[in-house]
Amino acid sequence: MVTLKQIDIFVRIADIGNMGEAATALGMTQPALSQQLRALERKLDLQLFERVPKGMQLTPSGRKLLAQARTVIASTRDFTDAADHIAARPAGTIRFGVSPTLGPYLMPRVIKILHERYPDLRLFIREGIPSKQQADLAAGQLDMLLSPMPIEGKGLRVEPLFRERLRIIAPPDDPLVSLPELRKEDFAGRMFLSLDHRHHYHRQLEDICKNLGATILADYEGTSLDALQQMVGSGLGLAILPHFYIRSEAGGLDVVRIAEPAGWEQHRSIAAAWRASAAFSDLYAEVAAVIAEEGRRQR
Incomplete structure (x- = not known):
């Protein structure tokens, strides 16, 4: 058998x-x-x-x-x-998947709030490529997922939480920084750095570059948001960073500057997901509500 x-x-x-x-x-x-x-x-x-x-x-x-x-x-x-739920045993540990472009800059405060409200709850946090983690969630290898949308998978409950702004950054001495007002046309032909093509971030950047008339510097895929920030600061090109990262202690604008055209309103939508059939679905919904509250607070 x-x-x-x-x-x-x-x-x-x-x-x-x-x-x-x-x-x-x-x-x-x-x-x-x-x-x-x-x-x-x-x-x-x-x-x-x-x-x-x-x-x-x-x-x-x-x-x-x-x-x-x-x-x-x-x-x-x-x-x-379901057996734990019927026996009134708490979930204990939630196997929680999160994108590395979001988790480190949002979750610390969320963890603190959750620990105060649910002292016995533990989060086993695993960072990874969103598409891979969606498969792990559907397969039962993760209990819950926090990721940029879209989140796809059979039998998943997807709960939109908040939107996060995306900011264009440039080296401090880039000509874009000194212009009194930037136009979309000023970005034509410029090179943007990106992360691994499997990230939602990369696919969204492709659409943004197409709209700006810019291109992605494919030979220099960054391994993290820190790497992108540092490469931009060295003058290698432009990049887009999430707002939460820029607000974080790891991010900031020490080596880069914001450079955006008038009317720039690009963002990414963040959602939580879990299997609709999960016995602790009500608990996962409460965790998602805490994350949504913190995400909206930081905007």
């Missing part, structure tokens, strides 16, 4: 694409994980993965089974949560 552990192993390897990293994530040795995978493939009489130079890749059979495997994992998590 196929076990839940084997299904979990299948999903983790599919998501991570590397046996060693999947074993670490599951708290297993690589030989033990390999043995469980081989046992699963024997029981199914299917090859689920093939080895490629960069790791493990799903076979056509594996791709067809992945969605059902995610559903099994999510349903198992919802079952155990």
Whole structure:
């Protein structure tokens, strides 16, 4: 009989694409994980993965089974949560996914408020690429997600919370900074720095650059908002930073300046999400309300 552990192993390897990293994530040795995978493939009489130079890749059979495997994992998590709910046991720890372009600059205050209101509640916070975390949420590997919209996934409840302004920054000695009034045309042909293309941030920047007649400097993708700020300060190009980051201690305008055309009103919409079937859905809604209140306060 196929076990839940084997299904979990299948999903983790599919998501991570590397046996060693999947074993670490599951708290297993690589030989033990390999043995469980081989046992699963024997029981199914299917090859689920093939080895490629960069790791493990799903076979056509594996791709067809992945969605059902995610559903099994999510349903198992919802079952155990429902049992805790019926037995009046608190959620205890919420596995909370958040974008690294938002979490560090919003969550500290939120954590403080939540701890005061719910002393027994713990948040296990995991930063990551939003699209990857949406898949983890649907699969039951996360309980709740805070991310820029859009958030997509079958069976998810998505709760819009607030909008955050996006600000254009430039080096202090850039000609844009000295102009008395900027126009959209002043940005034509300029180069913007960006983050990894898998971030919502990158896709939104593509639309903004198209509207401004600017381009993205593809060879210099930043690894963090700090990296973008520092590269702009060195004169490498322009960038867009979220308002909460600029307001934070890590951000600020020490090495950059705001440079925006008249009428600039770009923003990103932030939402929380959780599985609609989750037993602790009411608690997740309360957490989302706290985040929304703090987000609106900081605007």
